[in-house]
Structure formats: structure tokens, C-alpha cells
Amino acid sequence: DVKVTQSSRYLVKRTGEKVFLECVQDMDHENMFWYRQDPGLGLRLIYFSYDVKMKEKGDIPEGYSVSREKKERFSLILESASTNQTSMYLCASRRTSGGSFFGPGTRLTVL
């Protein structure tokens, strides 16, 4: 059974903290993605990676960075969390010409 896992389902952090969200896929997919999901806005792409150590900005990269040191793992980093980064974060992976598989999501609250 193919799987995308995210390190936490729920996370509460304070303003200014550094936050790490981890995503692991077991399908040997080249491409991995981080989205945030907000009511009425759908899913918006933050960053994506098409290979190890490669990263590209999505539509809303400000305030975020990413790391992909291994093919199966893609990390999202909030360097200094702010309240407007309270959201649901979804990780996804896919082959170059395939459909995307999503993780269960991490609901992050920044106080």
C-alpha cells in the first residue's frame, strides 16, 4: 500500500519559533510538494522538488524554506513562525507523469 506520511497531525507553536514539518514517501517518486490549505482558498503550492537537493518556489513561498537531502524525504521549514501561517499543511508526491498522492496533513496553529 503506497503511503505518504507526515510527522505530526497537529502542532502548536509560538510566534517566532522555528518549525519543521517532515514528509516521507515510500513510492520512490521523483517529485514532492508542499501545499497549504485554507478555507475558501483551496490548496496553494508553497514549494516543490523534482529531485534530491533540487527545489523550486511555488505560488506562496514567502516565509518558508524546504530541504530535500534524500529522495524519500521533503521537509518544510518555517524560519520564524507567524500567526498568519496557521493552516493545514499537505505534502504530496508523484512520478513525473503520474497522479499525486497526498499525506494526511498537519494542522499547525501558531499562537
Next chain:
Amino acid sequence: AQSVTQLGSHVSVSEGALVLLRCNYSSSVPPYLFWYVQYPNQGLQLLLKYTTGATLVKGINGFEAEFKKSETSFHLTKPSAHMSDAAEYFCAVMGGTGFQKLVFGTGTRLLVSP
């Protein structure tokens, strides 16, 4: 650039009634089109996708969608709603030159009443 419009943030149906969720897309090249479903507190699950070939696409859980190029639409239907269909549904488009990214609509929440 690609974009997706989903008409209606909420759709309510009775159990056994027809489900129709609307999706219109904009794409400068022949698109790939997707419908995803999200159940409460879960990630997104692929319902169906259109890439090439037959324009009527069948997916899981009895859902289907028809690609209509002349109307730039990809509406999702199910003949008879079930209580378990209550969820949020997202239409997405992928296309264009270079790296292929999914662009999502804002979602439609389907409510099913007994």
C-alpha cells in the same frame, strides 16, 4: 497559465439524489484534469482523472466526470448520493510547458441529508 473555477462552495443534496459538482478550467494547452476528495481530517484522495482519450471518465465510489472541451468544463456527477459521500471535493488542472504543476480550485463541500 492554468486556473480552475468551482461553482458553489457548498452543495446540499438528499440521500439518493443526483450529485453534480461543477468545475470549469482555463488552460492554454490540452489539460490533464483531476477530481480529488477530502474526508474530514484526512488528506486528499484521487477520485478520477482525465488525460487523453475517452472524455467520460469513471472513478471510484460511483463518481464520473465528462471532459467538454467546447465548454472548458469537467463536472463531477454521481447518480445517487450516499451519506458517506459527504466530503470536500477539489477539481484540479495540470498542463502547460515545463514542469507540470497541479492547480486546484477552491473546493466544494458536499452535504448529504437523510
